[in-house]
Amino acid sequence: MAQYTRASGFVGLITLQNPPVNALSAVVRQAIVDTVKIALSDPKVKSVVICGQNGNFCGGADIKEFGGEMTGPPLIPMIHAIEAANKPMVAAIEGNALGGGLELALGCHYRIAHSKARLGLPEVTLGLLPAAGGSQRLPRLIGVPDALDLITTGRIVTAAEALRLGIVDQVTEHNTVDAAVKFALSVAGQPLDARRISTFPCPRPPDSDALFEEAMRKVRGSARGAMAPVACVQAVRAAATLPYERGMEREKELMATLFTSGQARALQYVFFAQRAVGRWSMPSGAGWDTSKPRPVNKAAVIGLGTMGRGITVALAQTGLSVVAIETQEKQLMEAKQAVTSMLERGAKRRGAAPALDRISYSRNIQAVADVDLVIEAVFEDMALKLEVFRQLSAFCKPGTLLCTNTSALDVDELARGTPNPELVVGMHFFAPAHVMKLLEVVYGKRSSPQAVATAMQLGKKMGKASVAVGNCRGFVGNRMLRLYVEQAFFLLEEGATPELVDGALEEFGFPMGVFRMSDLSGLDVGWRTRKAAGQAQPGEASGQSARIRNGSRYSPIGDLVCEQGRFGQKTGRGWYQYDKPGSRVARSDPWLHSFLEQYRARHGLVARSIDRQEVLERCLYALVNEGFRILEDGIAAGPEDIDVIYVFGYGWPGHRGGPMFYASTVGLPKVLERLEHYHQAHPDVPDLQPCGLLRRLVASGSPPVHRWREVIKKLHSQL
Numbered sequence: 001m002a003q004y005t006r007a008s009g010f011v012g013l014i015t016l017q018n019p020p021v022n023a024l025s026a027v028v029r030q031a032i033v034d035t036v037k038i039a040l041s042d043p044k045v046k047s048v049v050i051c052g053q054n055g056n057f058c059g060g061a062d063i064k065e066f067g068g069e070m071t072g073p074p075l076i077p078m079i080h081a082i083e084a085a086n087k088p089m090v091a092a093i094e095g096n097a098l099g100g101g102l103e104l105a106l107g108c109h110y111r112i113a114h115s116k117a118r119l120g121l122p123e124v125t126l127g128l129l130p131a132a133g134g135s136q137r138l139p140r141l142i143g144v145p146d147a148l149d150l151i152t153t154g155r156i157v158t159a160a161e162a163l164r165l166g167i168v169d170q171v172t173e174h175n176t177v178d179a180a181v182k183f184a185l186s187v188a189g190q191p192l193d194a195r196r197i198s199t200f201p202c203p204r205p206p207d208s209d210a211l212f213e214e215a216m217r218k219v220r221g222s223a224r225g226a227m228a229p230v231a232c233v234q235a236v237r238a239a240a241t242l243p244y245e246r247g248m249e250r251e252k253e254l255m256a257t258l259f260t261s262g263q264a265r266a267l268q269y270v271f272f273a274q275r276a277v278g279r280w281s282m283p284s285g286a287g288w289d290t291s292k293p294r295p296v297n298k299a300a301v302i303g304l305g306t307m308g309r310g311i312t313v314a315l316a317q318t319g320l321s322v323v324a325i326e327t328q329e330k331q332l333m334e335a336k337q338a339v340t341s342m343l344e345r346g347a348k349r350r351g352a353a354p355a356l357d358r359i360s361y362s363r364n365i366q367a368v369a370d371v372d373l374v375i376e377a378v379f380e381d382m383a384l385k386l387e388v389f390r391q392l393s394a395f396c397k398p399g400t401l402l403c404t405n406t407s408a409l410d411v412d413e414l415a416r417g418t419p420n421p422e423l424v425v426g427m428h429f430f431a432p433a434h435v436m437k438l439l440e441v442v443y444g445k446r447s448s449p450q451a452v453a454t455a456m457q458l459g460k461k462m463g464k465a466s467v468a469v470g471n472c473r474g475f476v477g478n479r480m481l482r483l484y485v486e487q488a489f490f491l492l493e494e495g496a497t498p499e500l501v502d503g504a505l506e507e508f509g510f511p512m513g514v515f516r517m518s519d520l521s522g523l524d525v526g527w528r529t530r531k532a533a534g535q536a537q538p539g540e541a542s543g544q545s546a547r548i549r550n551g552s553r554y555s556p557i558g559d560l561v562c563e564q565g566r567f568g569q570k571t572g573r574g575w576y577q578y579d580k581p582g583s584r585v586a587r588s589d590p591w592l593h594s595f596l597e598q599y600r601a602r603h604g605l606v607a608r609s610i611d612r613q614e615v616l617e618r619c620l621y622a623l624v625n626e627g628f629r630i631l632e633d634g635i636a637a638g639p640e641d642i643d644v645i646y647v648f649g650y651g652w653p654g655h656r657g658g659p660m661f662y663a664s665t666v667g668l669p670k671v672l673e674r675l676e677h678y679h680q681a682h683p684d685v686p687d688l689q690p691c692g693l694l695r696r697l698v699a700s701g702s703p704p705v706h707r708w709r710e711v712i713k714k715l716h717s718q719l
């Protein structure tokens with residue numbers, strides 16, 4: 001709702017009241033319409049201020065209402081009525097003015113913001129565009145290039161930037177509502193014609209056609225099939241080329257297409273999934289609501305390779321004191337230099353001072369003595385990690401949380417090597433750790449809920465999408481990925497090329513297909529793991545046994561490519577060829593194609609024609625099937641956890657909502673039928689056998705994804 005009061009005798013004060021973010025629900029919109037009417041018809045009121053309660057202006061349209069039938073007064077006429085008012089309307093912006101919230105403010109004649117306010121039109125991140133006039137008013141106010149930037153990216157700006165761009169008229173360090181009331185009194189009675197943004201001509205840059213073409217090329221390149229960024233460019237172009245009313249019609253048409261596209265539904269699911277993973281739970285029932293995190297003011301990072309450096313930067317940027325430890329002098333000096341330049345670059349981008357003095361460097365592990373939490377990021381080697389943990393247990397003060405940054409090692413085994421296993425958790429960061437948004441917080445059998453709560457809270461402070469998951473080989477992300485990559489290898493054996501597989505996956509929306517990604521991250525990483533596990537065997541063995549491990553189909557193709565010294569971009573050769581080592585432009589490699597032909601001939605495999613549909617079904621359904629197994633095993637608490645991991649850590653396109661959401665949109669019966677089909681065709685790949693949970697969900701009528709938790713709970717209670 002919205003409260004109406006009078007301030008300083010002559011100012012009508014409308015306060016939006018819809019905690020926590022004052023979203024514009026039907027009730028709030030109705031209350032705004034009613035209170036604006038009261039204010040405008042009260043002869044004593046000379047001007048009006050609109051603000052939000054609890055220091056938060058407005059988080060935009062109520063996203064929860066998007067799924068249902070539209071009720072209450074629509075936003076567009078409501079904002080028009082505000083703009084058409086014959087008394088000055090002033091927005092007092094504290095906290096957030098986002099989406100419909102900023103559009104409401106743009107309907108006002110003046111905008112006063114607190115210095116800590118954040119403003120933006122993030123609709124594109126929800127698969128939409130600013131369709132309450134935002135796409136038409138913002139370019140008229142700040143010009144086409146800046147409006148294009150903000151609307152197509154959804155970038156949020158600070159009050160200082162908003163002032164520089166001309167979005168707000170004044171920024172205050174003091175009480176924003178008081179400042180706005182004072183301002184409203186000062187402009188009472190002044191003409192308003194020049195303050196109605198919809199009447200402004202849209203400033204047209206001289207080379208606007210080229211500008212829009214460039215903007216379109218840019219969004220098409222990065223959107224990977226997402227419709228909203230393209231529609232945003234089209235809407236801004238309408239603002240620049242059409243009269244306001246026609247522009248509004250275009251905005252409406254474009255919005256209607258997006259609203260019913262399915263992509264918006266997927267992205268909105270991701271928005272709520274991101275929040276749902278914060279309400280984590282462990283199989284014991286302990287969770288976010290029952291476990292209090294310990295305060296963390298000082299942390300240590302052990303091992304300053306690529307991961308350790310990124311983690312150090314991320315911690316320092318969060319405001320923590322960090323002790324960065326590396327035993328070798330040369331590596332320590334190199335790491336210090338790298339961390340300093342990463343912090344300086346980040347600070348320059350944000351226009352802030354680099355947090356250099358928060359970090360102290362040491363070669364001595366005893367420097368951990370007074371820290372609250374340690375993140376160990378040494379080489380992925382169990383014996384080495386066990387030794388580090390033994391030393392940490394000796395030198396840390398009691399109660400220090402011991403976290404291991406590992407992508408695959410057994411957190412329970414590490415915990416068993418310490419006297420306080422309840423203090424041990426995994427923190428699986430993704431490279432580069434100061435950039436990538438995902439963090440898997442891995443709880444072992446003995447990890448205390450408090451330790452998990454502390455790691456989850458630290459992840460949140462670092463701005464990560466943090467997901468609590470159970471301990472198993474590869475945790476959630478890499479455990480599922482193995483099946484996806486394996487299918488891609490099998491497809492090569494059966495007749496596909498890296499170009500075909502990557503093309504299908506990139507068309508689906510991944511930034512890179514399996515093979516381009518593998519070239520980027522280095523083929524040798526997986527090869528080393530497979531050798532350690534006894535899977536990769538040297539030589540060119542042929543015949544059935546060369547492609548079987550533990551009774552299941554195995555493809556040695558990746559191992560053979562590695563034996564040629566082809567490790568990907570860093571060696572200039574991998575699944576593709578590159579101009580020189582380190583180059584990023586992948587080109588088709590005839591060597592690889594003839595290698596595949598020889599390989600098939602040696603193994604008696606006859607290449608068949610494979611289409612993109614099969615590539616998608618084999619790779620994606622195998623991945624999804626493992627996702628169901630992970631849910632069945634209780635490693636992830638719900639489908640949202642898996643989807644957040646894949647969208648934020650593995651390049652899964654957000655407009656497809658994550659693998660589990662995607663499966664629900666394909667239809668679970670279809671996913672089940674295709675898995676059955678492929679399992680029948682490949683009985684030597686047991687992983688293709690549909691998971692019991694998938695069968696159960698189909699048998700219970702394929703409920704929507706938000707109801708899967710009920711089925712999973714029931715399943716676990718019967719075990």
Ligand SMILES: CCC/C=C/C(=O)SCCNC(=O)CCNC(=O)[C@H](O)C(C)(C)COP(=O)([O-])OP(=O)([O-])OC[C@H]1O[C@@H](n2cnc3c(N)ncnc32)[C@H](O)[C@@H]1OP(=O)([O-])[O-]
Binds near residue numbers: 061126
């Ligand atoms: C014609 C249409 C044109 C206009 C379109 C739009 O405006 S589209 C909208 C454009 N606007 C945006 O895209 C802004 C979306 N919102 C945000 O980015 C952030 O919430 C924030 C920055 C406002 C606050 O961050 P923070 O870390 O302080 O808090 P938090 O993120 O944890 O959220 C707290 C709770 O509020 C909930 N909730 C939040 N917003 C909305 C909403 N609009 N609606 C409903 N609910 C919303 C959220 O789910 C959570 O609920 P839970 O889990 O407790 O049950």
